Amino acid sequence: MNVFTGSRQTNFKGAFRHIICVNAALVKSTKAFWLCSNLICSSQPIIALAGNDVILPCRLDPPISASSRAVEWTKPGLDPEYIHVHQDGRLVYQSQNPLYNYRTALFVDQLINGNVSMKIFEVKISDAGKYKCFLPSLWKDSFIQLTVGKSDNSEMRIDKINKATSGVILQCGSTGWYPEPEVFWLDGEGNLLSAGPTETVRGPDDLYTVSSRVTVEKRHSNSFTCRVQQNSTNQIRETHIHVPEDFFMAPSSCTGWTIFSGIVSFVLYLELSFHKLKALVRLLLDV
Template sequence: MFQLLGPGGPVIAVVGEDVVLPTHLKPNISAEDMRIEWFRPQHRDPLVHLYLLGESRNEPQNPSYSGRAALFPEELRKGNTSLRLGRVQVSDEGQYSCYIQSKSDNNYRIMVSLEVRAVGTEPVIFREADEEVEVGLLCESKGWYPQPDLIWQDSEGHNLTTEKPEILRDSLGLIVIRTRVVIKREGSSTFTCRVLQQKLHEEKVTEFYLLDACQSRPWRAAFAVTMTALTLLGIVQCVFIHRWKKSHHPPGIRNETQRKKWKYID
């Protein structure tokens, strides 16, 4: 007689990394001649890995676990029936069952829960609209699992979020979260987009500094100064040319010879 033991709680895995779902026999008798079957209950293709008659037999295996699921052959003689799962995916999260059957037809079954985690990116802020009295901002963060919270805050820490975040999934099943906020121009101030995943104890923050209406339109002031300068320059140039002509033109032209001599001035 023996017992099949497992972890005392959920196993935590990070997307893209390997994880071990630990189970073992007590006492530590050899499991080399036993049937060891790992499967996912209530799945259409439940088989994750099957060890039978001293070798792996995965003909009906769920395709998503092909090349990723394996036992520890060198540890079977010590009663180690753990499953090694490579390159964890979001879809791997859930319940796994380990079933053991000995030659004497004694069988045991234990459930192991796998929870998947992924820490996303720093939030990125985009300016979607820019008007005289208000500005529309979009904050986006990618690569999270499970879903985090995303909020906008002002410089005093007040929550500015007024709409539910938009939730998307990328090709790996990871979460892309984004939300928008409209801010009125009431002087310069700092606004914060904060992404928080409480289960992971992770927080990422990006700040956005909004200038007031005058400072945010420096090109208008520069344009006005430039046009004024050009206008003054034109006036000065006209006055200079007029005075130059007057100072270089003879007071009178007495004959045709003099007229031809000064013709180039006119």
């Protein structure tokens, strides 16, 4: 019969664990100390750019040695899910997912200090996702999120500059992004401009191509900026353009041309109507 129930049982377990931890610290007993150590990985997403190396930080706290313990790094949802299995002082290649062959490592000389972090070399876009660190002998695990971005080789360009009665139409494009970025237009003073919806295409390599257009009016500097940015990876690319003054049609000229065109059209209409009326009168007189 269990005498302790509910919160009393929980409090008893907590007090019992605290007593063990205190005694373990006093006698420096490693066998008992593992009960008090937690496996802690970064609670914040780790950000890396494709092609670079990245460390997924994970440690035992308070620190205890993991030198003689198995350390398993997995990626849930992957088949096989094992990314790096360290056992008996070495990597178990047989269980490793082929996508990570020769691309992972633990800091073996720091295992004695409880550092079970994993390093991934030459990160790929497909490496993005959630990872799990698990120590079977301690029955402890922890998760960490990896975000992978790419923009270092992205191409920025001004595609078109077209004249329009309402201003000048600018079009900007950029390729080679991951994850999907946003596009913004700014004037020479850094003010955000209202642009149309961004066109986005995802290629077979999972990289994004984006395109955006905006209609701008004549301003003090006639300088404009197309900015492409990816917030989760803090990547920004910009391209600048100065629109020549003669690209902008003067409003007075546009208005005058419109009035002139209207007058000409009206005169032609009257002349055509007059000829039709004259022909009709002749027809009636002949009858």
